[in-house]
Amino acid sequence: MSAAAKEAATSQGYAPAMHALSNASTTSGSDGERTDSFAASAREGGDLSPSIAAAFLFMGSGCGWFVCDSLYQLLANVPETQNGGRMFGVFQAIGGWMGMLLGGLYFLHLTFGTKLTFRQEQASVAVIIASSTLTLVALAGFWHVGAPSYPVVIVGAVVGNIVANLTYFTVLPLIATHYGGRLVSFVRAGSDTSGLVTASLAEFENPTGNYNKFPPSLLFVAYAALTGSALLAWASIVKFDIALIRPRREASEQSSSDGGEELTDSEEARGQPCQKGEGEGWQLLLRRRLAPLACPGELLMPVLLATACCSAQWSFSVSLGPIAAKMTDPAGCDGHDGHWVFRQAVTCNRCLLPLMSLACSLRRCPRSVFVALAALQLTAAAIIISIALGFNRELWMSRFGHYTVIACYSLVGGLDGYVYSMAYRYIGEMSGISSQLRKSSSSVLGLLSVVVVNPLSILVGSAVKAGIFACVEPA
Secondary structure, eight states: OHHHHHHHHOHHHHHHHHHHHHHHTOOBOTTOOBOSHHHHHHHHTOOOOHHHHHHHHHHHTTSTTHHHHHHHHHHHHOGGGGTTTHHHHHHHHHHHHHHHHHHHHHHHHHHHSOOOOHHHHHHHHHHHHHHHHHHHHHHHHHTTTTTTTOHHHHHHHHHHHHHHHHIIIIIHHHHHHHTOTHHHHHHHHHHHHHHHHHHHHHHHHOSSSSOOSSOHHHHHHHHHHHHHHHHHHHHHHHHTTTTOSSOHHHHHHHHHHGGGOOOOHHHHTTTOSOOTTOOOTHHHHHHHHHGGGOOOGGGHHHHHHHHHHHHIIIIIIHHHHHHHHHHTOTTOTTOHHHHHHHHHHHHHHHHHHHHHHHHTTTSOOOHHHHHHHHHHHHHHHHHHHHHHTTTTHHHHSSHHHHHHHHHHHHHHHHHHHHHHHHHHHHHHHOSSOOHHHHHHHHHHHHHHHHHTHHHHHHHHHHHHHTTSSOOOOOO
8 A cells, every 4th residue: 555655646757657567567469469468467366566556456445435434433533423323323224225225226237237338437437436535525524514413424424335335346347357356356455445544544543542633624634635546546547558458449349249248158067047049038038137147156155255254344243343342341331441442443453454355465265264264254243243232241341351352353354354355366366267257256246245235234233223232331
């Protein structure tokens, strides 16, 4: 992140550097087409230019959960914005309903809609990043308006969830298909870096959990500057075709033709829904409609485990973690120890998310280790839930309980980043599949991350908002 930030900060030298990167990753044959040297590097785990990796890492930091992460840090540092803990439930309900709405629209787009061209997909990424920047600017000036309901904060949560969902629906499949599967890890790590940035700056603003050294508006201004710089990074990537596997014209032609492209015989053997010469009438039509959601059987286990870990982080831990932290305070739900535990837990959780996402780009994880790490993450989430529900509360109202919550909350976030990013790496580096199937597999993971995670978020968030799940004063 720091290397990319330095490149973006040097505005006069940024574009020439990006142009050099583009030339370095491009060689021309007799027909002027780009060779597949970068494709092999990106998809098979070979050497990758640090400058290219940093550019995509920095671009990814402008989308994803940046707005939502900044709002959660606001709740942590300004307790009155929590409105008695109800705002966490409001956030989860917003995330759930927005995710379901966008997930349904995305499914209809894949099965019935007109396919976007390559240039339109690139432009949509710019719109996503720009939306984050404008929302953070609005929060910098008006987050405090309308207390205790804070309507601007709620609107920011709505826009933030739209941006996050469109990142999974649009950004990651685009990168996996046209820029190389390995780069998905860097974009995903960049989007998770927002948690590291917001947590670090918020920790500096309020290191004790009880006093802010400067107003939150300054943080929102800093966040807006970072996402604005990320927009410049993406503009340079697009302008100079950085890391693009095929020339822009060829990629546009492929993107336009993929909608009618049939799967190959080898892909049919993997059990894909669209098979040539089989089925008549509505059955054939159904197979063709579901072809954009085709996924090889070898990738189903990573996709399902990544979805489960994503649910543990964003459906359960985010809503119940603050309650679990308060339940460890012997002085009660408003004690200083509970605030301190939550502050440290949030910081570690958001810091480990991007770091573990980056770790998955270093080396491909064996499947057995992948399964074990997913099981560890789900176990840590179960401990958080049990503490929030008050099981064995006397045990947790101690230093042991404080550090248990911090450790478990950290594991849930860090392993979510690793498992989810590694699932995308499995998709990006799987051999013997076309770019169409690679993109459809990425779409399946993105869609499941919404249609599974968000209904659970609705249920848990509504229960927290209604007070069903809440901190109880010790007897």
